[in-house]
Amino acid sequence: MKKYILVRALYSVVTLWLLVTLIFALVRLTGDPVAMKAEAGADPAYVAQLRHSWGLDQPLPRQYAGFVGRLLRGDFGHSFEKSLPVRDIYFERLPNSLKLGFAAFVISLALGVPFGMLSALKVNSVWDNAGKMIALLGLSMPGFFVGLVLIIVFGIELGWLPVLGKGSSTFVWSAPSTWATFWFSDWGHLVMPAFALGWYFSGAMLRITRSGMLDVLGSDYIKLVRLKGVPEAVVVAKHALKNSMIPVLTFAGLNLLIMVNVSIVIEVIFNWPGVGQLLYDALSNRDFPMVQGVVLMSGLLIVLLNFAIDVLYGCVDPRIRLSR
Amino acid sequence: MTRGLSLLLVAFTLVATSCGDVAAQQAPILSGALAKLDIKPAQLEGRGAPKGTLTIAMHFALDPGWVDPLEHSYAITQMMYDYLVHDSMIKPMPYGYVTYSLAEHAELAADFRRAAFRLRPGLKFHDGQPLTTADVKWTYENFKGAYAKLFHDKLEHIQVVDDRTIVFHFKEPFIDFMDLYNGGVSGIGWIVPGRYYDKAGRDGFKAKPIGAGPYKLVSQQAGVQMVFEAFEDYWRRTPATKTIVVKGIRDGAARMAGLQTGELDVAFGMTGKLLSRLMSDRNLRWDPNFTGPWWLMFPGYNEQGSPFRDKRVRQAVSLAINRSFLVRQETHDISKPWGNWISGENRDALQGTEAPVPEYNVEKARQLMKQAGFPDGFDVEYLPFPPYFDMGERILTDLRAIGIRGKLQSLEGPAFRAKIGQGRKGVPGNRTVVQNIDPRAGGSKSNIAVYAVCGSPASFVCEPQIEALWTKHQASLDAVERERLVKAIQRILLDEYYFVPIYLNSFVHGIGPRVLPEGKAVSKYWDTLNAPYPCPWEVWEVKADR
Numbered sequence: 001m002k003k004y005i006l007v008r009a010l011y012s013v014v015t016l017w018l019l020v021t022l023i024f025a026l027v028r029l030t031g032d033p034v035a036m037k038a039e040a041g042a043d044p045a046y047v048a049q050l051r052h053s054w055g056l057d058q059p060l061p062r063q064y065a066g067f068v069g070r071l072l073r074g075d076f077g078h079s080f081e082k083s084l085p086v087r088d089i090y091f092e093r094l095p096n097s098l099k100l101g102f103a104a105f106v107i108s109l110a111l112g113v114p115f116g117m118l119s120a121l122k123v124n125s126v127w128d129n130a131g132k133m134i135a136l137l138g139l140s141m142p143g144f145f146v147g148l149v150l151i152i153v154f155g156i157e158l159g160w161l162p163v164l165g166k167g168s169s170t171f172v173w174s175a176p177s178t179w180a181t182f183w184f185s186d187w188g189h190l191v192m193p194a195f196a197l198g199w200y201f202s203g204a205m206l207r208i209t210r211s212g213m214l215d216v217l218g219s220d221y222i223k224l225v226r227l228k229g230v231p232e233a234v235v236v237a238k239h240a241l242k243n244s245m246i247p248v249l250t251f252a253g254l255n256l257l258i259m260v261n262v263s264i265v266i267e268v269i270f271n272w273p274g275v276g277q278l279l280y281d282a283l284s285n286r287d288f289p290m291v292q293g294v295v296l297m298s299g300l301l302i303v304l305l306n307f308a309i310d311v312l313y314g315c316v317d318p319r320i321r322l323s324r
Numbered sequence: 325m326t327r328g329l330s331l332l333l334v335a336f337t338l339v340a341t342s343c344g345d346v347a348a349q350q351a352p353i354l355s356g357a358l359a360k361l362d363i364k365p366a367q368l369e370g371r372g373a374p375k376g377t378l379t380i381a382m383h384f385a386l387d388p389g390w391v392d393p394l395e396h397s398y399a400i401t402q403m404m405y406d407y408l409v410h411d412s413m414i415k416p417m418p419y420g421y422v423t424y425s426l427a428e429h430a431e432l433a434a435d436f437r438r439a440a441f442r443l444r445p446g447l448k449f450h451d452g453q454p455l456t457t458a459d460v461k462w463t464y465e466n467f468k469g470a471y472a473k474l475f476h477d478k479l480e481h482i483q484v485v486d487d488r489t490i491v492f493h494f495k496e497p498f499i500d501f502m503d504l505y506n507g508g509v510s511g512i513g514w515i516v517p518g519r520y521y522d523k524a525g526r527d528g529f530k531a532k533p534i535g536a537g538p539y540k541l542v543s544q545q546a547g548v549q550m551v552f553e554a555f556e557d558y559w560r561r562t563p564a565t566k567t568i569v570v571k572g573i574r575d576g577a578a579r580m581a582g583l584q585t586g587e588l589d590v591a592f593g594m595t596g597k598l599l600s601r602l603m604s605d606r607n608l609r610w611d612p613n614f615t616g617p618w619w620l621m622f623p624g625y626n627e628q629g630s631p632f633r634d635k636r637v638r639q640a641v642s643l644a645i646n647r648s649f650l651v652r653q654e655t656h657d658i659s660k661p662w663g664n665w666i667s668g669e670n671r672d673a674l675q676g677t678e679a680p681v682p683e684y685n686v687e688k689a690r691q692l693m694k695q696a697g698f699p700d701g702f703d704v705e706y707l708p709f710p711p712y713f714d715m716g717e718r719i720l721t722d723l724r725a726i727g728i729r730g731k732l733q734s735l736e737g738p739a740f741r742a743k744i745g746q747g748r749k750g751v752p753g754n755r756t757v758v759q760n761i762d763p764r765a766g767g768s769k770s771n772i773a774v775y776a777v778c779g780s781p782a783s784f785v786c787e788p789q790i791e792a793l794w795t796k797h798q799a800s801l802d803a804v805e806r807e808r809l810v811k812a813i814q815r816i817l818l819d820e821y822y823f824v825p826i827y828l829n830s831f832v833h834g835i836g837p838r839v840l841p842e843g844k845a846v847s848k849y850w851d852t853l854n855a856p857y858p859c860p861w862e863v864w865e866v867k868a869d870r
Contacts, residue, residue: 036738039398040745040762040782041774045473046398082546083389083530089546148577156584163581164573164588165549271573271582273548281385281547281574285738 001314008310012303019299020071023292024064032056033080033286054080054288067292076296077289081282086293089278094297095171095182097274100197100267101260103190107198108205108259109252111138115202116209116248120217121236131206138203147196147269154192162189164271193270197263201255208251212244250309257305261298353442353489357434360803361502364420366428366444369561369863374554376866377567378839381579383593385547386572391533394521396469396511400763400856403508407859408552408568410514410535411559412507413441413460416765417860418851421671422506425560426455426515426536436497436801439505443488449517450540450555457490462518464492469511471504499801508854509766538563538862547572554862563862583608583834589866592857594834596714599656602834609843611850611858612658612830616763618715619665620824621775621784623747624754631704631755636696638821641757642682643689644726645719651827654715662828664814669853671767672810679818682825689726701727705756710737716759719826723757730757747775747782758784761829765854769797769810776817785822831856840865 034051051057055066070077076086111134119131155163167186172178216222217240225239226232264276271277275294282290352358382401389395390405406412413427424430428444447455461482467475478498483491494501505513520534533541538560539552550570554563571588573579576598582588584605594602594610602610620641625632632638647661663679673679693701704723708716713734720730735743743750744760751758764770777794778786790813797809817823835846849858858864 031739031742033738035742035745037397038745039470040741040747041780042398042745042782043471043473044781046470049468049472078527079546081385082387083392083395084527084546092545151577151581155581159585162587163585164578165571170545268575269578271571271575271578273545277385277574278547284736285385 004314005311008307008314012307015303016296016300019303020068020296021064023295023299024067027286027288027291028060030283031286033288036286037080071296076293079282079287079290081285081287081290086289089290090275090293090297091173093273093275093278096166096272097260097263097267097276099166099171099183099190100193100263100272100274101256103194104198104201104259104263105252105256107194108201108255111198111202112205113209113248116206117213117236117241119206119210120213120244123214131210135203135206135210138199138201138206141199142265143196143200143263144265144269146199147192147266150192150196151269161192163192165189166272193266193272196269197259197266201259205248205252205255209244209248212247213240216240216244253305253309257298257302261301352431353429353440353485353491354431354433354438359432359434359436361430361432362422363414363430363502364417364423366424366560367417367419371562372564374556374563374566375868376565376838377569377869378565378864378866379569379571379587379589381571381573381582381588381591383576383579383591384572384574386544386550386570388530388544388546391535391541391550392526392530393511393514393516394463394467394469394529396467396514398470400765402511403855404857404859406507406511406514406537407857408537408539408861409533409541410516410537412513413443413505413515414502414513415507416852416855418848421508421853422502425507430502432502436499436501437494438491439494439498439501440489440491443490444559445488447536447559448557449520449536450534451517451520452557453517453520454487455515455517455536456487457484458487459515459518460490462521463514463516464512466516466518466521467512471510471512475504475510475512497801499806503766506766509770538860539568558862561862564865565861568861568864580834583836586836586838589836589838590858591834592831594832595655595830596711598834599658599832602832603656607837609835609839609846611833611835611847613833613850613856613858614659614667614669615829615831615856616667616761617662617665617828618709618759618761618826620719620826621758621760622754622822623751623756623758623784625822626786627754629754631696631698631702634696635820636692637698638824640689640692640696640726641723641728642821642824643685643692644722644728645682645824645826646684646722647681647827648684650715650718650722653718654712655827655830655832658830658832660828662825664818665823665825666768666771666814667763667828667854670765670771672807673768674811674814674818678811679814679825686725693726693728698727701729703755704728704730705753706730706732706759707735707740707743707751707756708732708759709761710735710740712759719759745782747780747784748786759826763829763854763856767810768814769806772810772813772817776813776822785817787816787820787822790816833858838867840867 034047034056038047038050055063079086079089082089115131115134119128122128151163154161167189169182169185170178171182222235222240225235262276264280267274267277268280279294282294390402391409393406393410396402411426413425414422415425417423426443426447427441429442431440443457449455461484464482478494480493480495483493485491504510507513515536517534521529538555538558540555542551542553544550552568554566556562579591580598580601583591602608622632622638624630651657651659651661661681663681664674666673668675706716706720716732720732723730774780774782776785776790777783778791793809793813797806800806839846849864852859
């Protein structure tokens with residue numbers, strides 16, 4: 001088992017190194033941030049000073065070595081556009097993305113799983129057709145469209161919900177007293193963006209739940225349980241549900257990561273100050289250190305999650321660790 | 325009785341201050357002949373209790389670097405933050421393009437080798453520390469922003485006469501000093517507390533800046549929001565609004581929704597498709613906020629193989645553009661067809677009868693194309709200023725009527741700016757039409773210096789005739805002659821159709837119902853010349869918070 005974990009850890013490190021190198025190279029292909037920041041006709045001395053202060057006057061290998069060296073010390077560098085350390089800005093935004101991501105995650109589960117189960121249990125009925133319709137709408141109506149409709153109806157016409165931002169509560173890492181307040185206040189601001197973001201994933205969740213449930217319900221052991229005369233509710237709740245949830249939960253975990261890290265469009269529409277909007281701004285302005293920082297942190301989360309899943313699989317099923 | 329006494333006291337203060345100004349002007353700082361300066365006196369206004377919250381949406385993410393004048397970029401956006409947190413020695417105000425602010429008196433030697441300022445008494449930074457000439461000197465010496473090299477290269481030494489009097493000595497005549505030192509043009513005149521900056525450091529200052537302006541930054545989330553509180557000891561007046569919240573909201577529809585729900589009081593950049601919604605909402609108001617004119621350029625027009633080498637083709641382009649129609653379609657008739665590529669708010673710009681709106685005459689344009697040897701027209705690339713792609717398409721439709729078939733390239737903002745910043749070199753080939761806008765402060769000469777002289781990295785025009793006039797301009801110490809030369813250069817650029825002006829753009833700002841005064845009088849906040857944002861902020865009034 002130790003060897004298995006070590007090999008998995010090594011894979012993770014190599015993946016991260018590849019990500020570091022790729023993002024460093026790719027972001028530099030997108031254009032010159034100095035030329036973008038300096039206005040037309042800027043004094044060459046000002047341009048040179050800007051280039052120097054951003055470290056872009058150094059040869060690429062030296063820039064790369066500096067970047068990796070700083071990363072090993074946990075320093076992502078200074079944002080070109082926001083003039084502050086990337087790490088500080090990222091961790092200021094992360095709680096907002098987590099809050100939105102978790103809320104959307106809960107909505108996607110709350111809509112997707114029960115409707116998926118209902119669809120599977122009442123297959124080919126009106127309920128099933130309704131479920132299919134919801135799944136179709138979820139997958140075909142993009143989040144930005146749902147978001148705009150929500151803004152017009154609940155924000156502008158009815159005036160029930162605020163349309164901009166996350167409210168006044170802030171999460172301060174060094175002040176634990178702010179943590180609970182942050183999570184449990186300003187719900188009015190959260191409802192629409194979370195629904196718009198969770199809506200798409202609920203459609204996917206519904207379909208996976210339905211097909212998982214149908215598979216399980218058609219399996220031999222469920223037939224046996226039914227033959228034994230066990231009531232249908234117990235068959236579903238005790239025997240079918242648990243097994244049908246395995247792919248759903250795996251999929252939900254990945255969805256959560258996506259919702260936290262790349263909900264760019266929803267964050268822009270609702271002006272939600274999360275990591276997605278940070279990445280969007282950074283890309284638009286060729287803010288190399290910020291793009292690198294956000295992508296690496298997102299990549300790190302994914303690599304860590306995959307590592308944890310691999311290790312768990314290894315623990316649960318010895319065939320996996322032996323075969324690798 | 326008490327009210328009467330207060331009024332008497334205010335009147336006495338105003339009289340005493342203006343007498344002080346007169347007395348200060350009567351005591352010259354520099355010896356010898358002085359150049360004539362046209363600096364308007366500061367207008368002191370009332371003191372009272374600030375009230376209410378004003379929430380403003382900018383159309384892009386906020387940069388904490390904007391509150392640090394030492395690293396002032398060329399971007400005019402930074403001016404908005406200068407006017408909030410800091411104060412300048414001289415700056416544009418609604419009552420004059422150059423007005424006294426921290427300085428109550430200024431002199432410039434006739435040989436342009438010395439400039440002197442006297443600070444007004446009792447100036448304070450937000451932390452209560454006095455603002456003295458030591459801070460003025462420190463700011464100049466530590467300035468790293470746009471034009472820094474020029475300021476530092478020209479400087480011989482700075483003489484601090486006393487806490488309120490300072491003299492800049494230059495190695496050679498620095499005729500543009502007062503223009504460039506103006507807060508509307510560069511960041512060097514926005515005074516920073518030297519001791520605090522040294523203590524806080526570069527990042528520390530950006531996170532918690534201290535200035536001498538009407539508002540203190542009390543909190544910020546980088547890129548998202550900045551919250552400012554009134555600085556009640558501000559020398560000119562007590563700010564009328566207690567709290568100003570600035571949010572960075574990129575999405576236009578979100579800004580519109582914020583205005584409609586009352587979450588925002590002012591939203592910038594309400595142009596294009598948002599405009600009709602804004603104009604049709606009875607609860608909302610708007611200000612046209614004229615910035616600068618749109619104009620077309622022809623990179624490489626003077627090279628072999630370029631169809632634009634022939635003046636008649638460039639003229640045909642101008643004749644083919646239906647400016648009135650464009651203004652109606654793009655801006656609901658808010659903008660104005662314009663005959664120059666420089667804004668009329670910029671000093672020495674040709675306007676009115678000196679630069680009439682070019683004629684719209686498609687038939688004449690076709691004849692010119694035929695005479696130039698292009699009866700069937702030709703293909704071009706068309707590069708519009710982002711995100712004004714609809715406008716680009718409309719211009720292309722006009723050009724198609726005379727046979728010029730364009731392919732529109734839609735670049736995102738930073739990529740476009742990067743190309744234009746390289747001038748001719750940034751646009752490959754010589755069959756491209758560039759649609760640009762640049763509301764630049766600093767007089768018409770600053771526009772010419774960037775786009776129309778050979779030495780500029782962003783130049784699109786390099787003509788011996790213009791170069792000769794420009795060289796003469798740069799060597800001249802005579803303001804009247806300089807004005808004449810700047811106008812002569814503009815004349816050539818327009819007569820030869822090197823640049824084709826289109827219309828004066830209105831960068832419309834939306835205003836919510838909480839902003840006072842009621843009705844159209846609210847447009848008074850946009851009176852400052854050459855300011856794309858409605859500065860100064862201390863005069864803004866809103867209804868009290870509910």
